[in-house]
Amino acid sequence: MPNRFCAICGNKLDGNSPHFGMCIDCYLKEHPLFELPDSISVNVCLDCGSYAKKDIWIEPSSDDMISILQEIIQKYLVKQLGRNTPIETLISFDESSIRYSSRDLIKSVEALIKGKLESESSFAHQQVVKLNVNHMLCRNCSNIRAGTYFIAILQLRVKNETQIDTIQKILNRINSFTQDLFEKDHRQYISKIEDQKNGVDLYLSTNELMNHLVKFLKSNYHFLLKRTKKLVGRDRQKGKNIYRLKTLIKFLPIRINDVVEIDGQEYTITGITKNKVVLKNEYNNKLIKNYSYFFSENINIKTDEV
DSSP states (O other): OOOOBOTTTOOBOOTTOSBTTBOHHHHHHHSOSOOOOSEEEEEEETTTOOEESSSOOBOOSOSOHHHHHHHHHHHHTGGGTTTTSOEEEEEEEEEEEEEEOTTSOEEEEEEEEEEEESSOTTSEEEEEEEEEEEEEOOHHHHHHHHTOOOSEEEEEEOSSGGGHHHHHHHHHHHHHHHHHHHHHOTTOOEEEEEEETTEEEEEESOHHHHHHHHHHHHTTOOEEEEEEEEEEEEETTTTEEEEEEEEEEEEOSOOTTOEEEETTEEEEEEEEOSSEEEEEOTTOOEEEEETTHHHHSOOEEEOSOO
């Protein structure tokens, strides 16, 4: 069989040459394993580290800035490489290329991306991509800093001011519960708390948080609940009305074993169900009342602690 030579560099071709007229080195120069842009720009949130190329912000899996930048390269560049052909990749940063802003924030860095075919290690390629970083606030963190953004209102009330300490105890539990949610999802937070007569109003960032809190309270307390919604605008892009949800929660002023006076007789509360209160008098006669009765009637509650 006659000798063959590379049409580009003139080197002798062997049996591993991927093309009839080119050696592997020249072939990869003409047909690289992948081609990436010379540079990309990305937005990174100053507060939470979320990143985005356009309007969709993605929460990173790490708080470390270099790890965030590596995640950005992985998502916006490397992830696209293995769509048609399985490619093993390795990302590294040239620390000497890092440029900082006046606030000591990374504003650009060069990333070296190496890749090779999983089935053929000789088919490899590497490329340097410059990553430009724009530091700003994501929409969620901007709303948190402003402290005025809210979607829903949760109103917590007790029957009278003598029970106002109950509200503070409930608030402490709500704050702890919401903080745990916020750690998992930064969209869930309480924008502000306003004192009201016999209670407080909680301004919530999402309707989802409203549902979480109502479910949490239902598992720990008994109360009357009323939901309303108010038209506040219209989403022109989706063609839908925008409503602000409001939920009123009025906590029952009684507990099991409390004694209440009804029509001149004393009754002991023996049970509280989903929407009923069960009472018994000294003769073991049973009386059942709706939750609303304990708000609408002027009853005398005898208890050591509310």
